[in-house]
Amino acid sequence: MSQMPPPPTDEQQQALATALTRQSFKVVAYAGAGKTTTLNLIGNELRGRGMYLAFNKAIASEAQQKFPRHVDCRTFHSLAFRHTARDITAKLKLPRFSPSRLASDLQLTPLQVKRDIDGKHQFVTITPERQARFVADAVATFCSTHASYPAPRHLTFPDWVAPSDAEQLRDTLYPYVERRWLQSIDPRHPAGIGHDIYLKLWALAKPTIPADFILFDEAQDADPLMMGILSTQPTQVIYVGDAHQQIYEWRGAVNAMKRLPLPQTLLTQSFRFGDEIATVANTFLTALQEDVPLRGNPLIKSTLGKSLTHGKKDAILCRTNASAMVNLLSGLKMGHKVALQADTERLLKFSQSAERLKEGKSAFGVPELAYFNNWREVQEYAETNEGSDLKTLVKLVDEHGTDTLSQAINSLSTLDKADYIISTAHKAKGLEWGRVQIDDDFYYDVTSQAVKISPEELRLLYVACTRAKQNLDIFHIQNLVNALQHKRKLIYS
Numbered sequence: 001m002s003q004m005p006p007p008p009t010d011e012q013q014q015a016l017a018t019a020l021t022r023q024s025f026k027v028v029a030y031a032g033a034g035k036t037t038t039l040n041l042i043g044n045e046l047r048g049r050g051m052y053l054a055f056n057k058a059i060a061s062e063a064q065q066k067f068p069r070h071v072d073c074r075t076f077h078s079l080a081f082r083h084t085a086r087d088i089t090a091k092l093k094l095p096r097f098s099p100s101r102l103a104s105d106l107q108l109t110p111l112q113v114k115r116d117i118d119g120k121h122q123f124v125t126i127t128p129e130r131q132a133r134f135v136a137d138a139v140a141t142f143c144s145t146h147a148s149y150p151a152p153r154h155l156t157f158p159d160w161v162a163p164s165d166a167e168q169l170r171d172t173l174y175p176y177v178e179r180r181w182l183q184s185i186d187p188r189h190p191a192g193i194g195h196d197i198y199l200k201l202w203a204l205a206k207p208t209i210p211a212d213f214i215l216f217d218e219a220q221d222a223d224p225l226m227m228g229i230l231s232t233q234p235t236q237v238i239y240v241g242d243a244h245q246q247i248y249e250w251r252g253a254v255n256a257m258k259r260l261p262l263p264q265t266l267l268t269q270s271f272r273f274g275d276e277i278a279t280v281a282n283t284f285l286t287a288l289q290e291d292v293p294l295r296g297n298p299l300i301k302s303t304l305g306k307s308l309t310h311g312k313k314d315a316i317l318c319r320t321n322a323s324a325m326v327n328l329l330s331g332l333k334m335g336h337k338v339a340l341q342a343d344t345e346r347l348l349k350f351s352q353s354a355e356r357l358k359e360g361k362s363a364f365g366v367p368e369l370a371y372f373n374n375w376r377e378v379q380e381y382a383e384t385n386e387g388s389d390l391k392t393l394v395k396l397v398d399e400h401g402t403d404t405l406s407q408a409i410n411s412l413s414t415l416d417k418a419d420y421i422i423s424t425a426h427k428a429k430g431l432e433w434g435r436v437q438i439d440d441d442f443y444y445d446v447t448s449q450a451v452k453i454s455p456e457e458l459r460l461l462y463v464a465c466t467r468a469k470q471n472l473d474i475f476h477i478q479n480l481v482n483a484l485q486h487k488r489k490l491i492y493s
Contacts, residue, residue, distance in 0.1 A: 012038045015265040026264040027240045030294045031466030032272025043071045048212030080202035087187035094192035096368040098377045103128035113165040133384045138177040140385035143196040146228030220246040220257045274302035284462040306475040314433035315421045317464045321392045323441040337413040341423035348409045350393045355402040425464040436468035440476035450489040
């Protein structure tokens with residue numbers, strides 16, 4: 001006999017009542033606070049065509065299993081893909097241009113600028129490849145904004161470039177930014193594109209999303225482009241998320257949960273964990289100047305402790321991919337069955353292609369590497385906005401070597417058969433495990449007088465610690481938690 005779901009909480013009832021007014025509003029949902037249940041409640045009660053929007057396909061597919069039939073679950077990109085000409089989306093399968101290939105294509109020539117070093121002016125040559133990176137980054141920046149056309153302001157340069165030179169550089173390079181954008185949307189041009197191009201094209205068409213109400217999940221991670229699309233919809237939009245779980249600021253997220261001047265309802269009761277884990281979460285929330293606490297579930301007994309260090313755990317959460325690989329290699333050495341929360345097939349293909357480029361051969365199997373002549377070009381490309389999706393992979397290859405990487409990947413267990421899973425905190429967002437161990441590679445500094453830490457790091461630790469249900473091992477960050485709980489002076493770095 002199937003178990004009846006618990007009745008909605010007062011907070012969930014409040015969110016539903018606000019939804020039934022058919023006005024746009026925000027649902028601020030803390031970690032594990034029944035966000036999905038609340039959205040289902042709203043989706044079931046609202047009449048007409050609903051649209052649930054998520055950031056990735058897996059979440060949208062999972063949501064489709066839970067929502068009623070009149071709510072269509074999609075990603076922004078799938079909506080855009082559906083309404084973009086096929087000769088444009090076909091460019092996704094074409095190889096990307098390396099900075100040197102793009103420089104050649106745009107016929108860029110070396111430029112000189114002044115650089116201040118120890119109070120002395122020194123002339124520095126900006127190579128065509130470096131200029132190509134500036135151009136590609138400007139197009140990527142434009143694609144994440146609500147602007148209707150690329151502008152000189154989308155070009156950004158290192159701090160050491162003098163303001164007068166920066167203006168001159170903008171004047172010189174802007175026509176190439178314009179040209180690169182037009183190449184990106186030209187079906188005849190041979191350069192491959194990323195997903196941001198067709199999403200931008202769709203946004204420029206000022207689309208009306210075919211729905212009577214829209215549920216936008218993880219709204220704290222939206223960029224200006226997405227917010228621009230939603231703010232112009234003639235229908236009710238319900239923004240759902242947690243401002244303190246914004247961990248993608250580096251990708252251009254603007255945190256709609258804080259910026260939108262809309263009425264809001266709160267979900268503060270966590271169903272995932274008990275008071276012990278809630279106390280740790282509130283330590284980080286207090287440091288983030290939040291005065292509304294997260295409430296633990298009184299029916300769940302959660303524990304904190306170091307028992308997991310050499311004992312049973314379900315997940316190890318790291319700050320960096322490098323630490324995730326170190327834990328993976330260490331676990332395999334001890335004979336553990338380890339899984340990695342990552343696209344392992346892509347990792348393997350990338351590792352093999354990297355090895356070929358290092359040997360001076362052409363890469364194959366990874367389309368985005370096809371136009372690169374050597375590994376150095378890939379390293380440089382990964383430092384641009386356009387190539388940022390490759391940065392993690394490049395770092396793994398550089399730090400561990402392709403042989404070690406390939407061996408480790410081939411030794412991985414599947415998620416369902418592993419003793420435990422290793423993941424970065426970023427990858428763990430939206431997931432939960434019974435027993436979670438926090439790694440020692442988070443960025444902060446604790447002294448006898450103060451704690452130095454960035455708001456971004458506090459948000460990341462809040463996300464990591466709230467993935468646990470029964471047991472949270474904070475041994476490696478205990479000094480930070482103690483210092484924050486004892487109200488040691490906080491310096492935001």
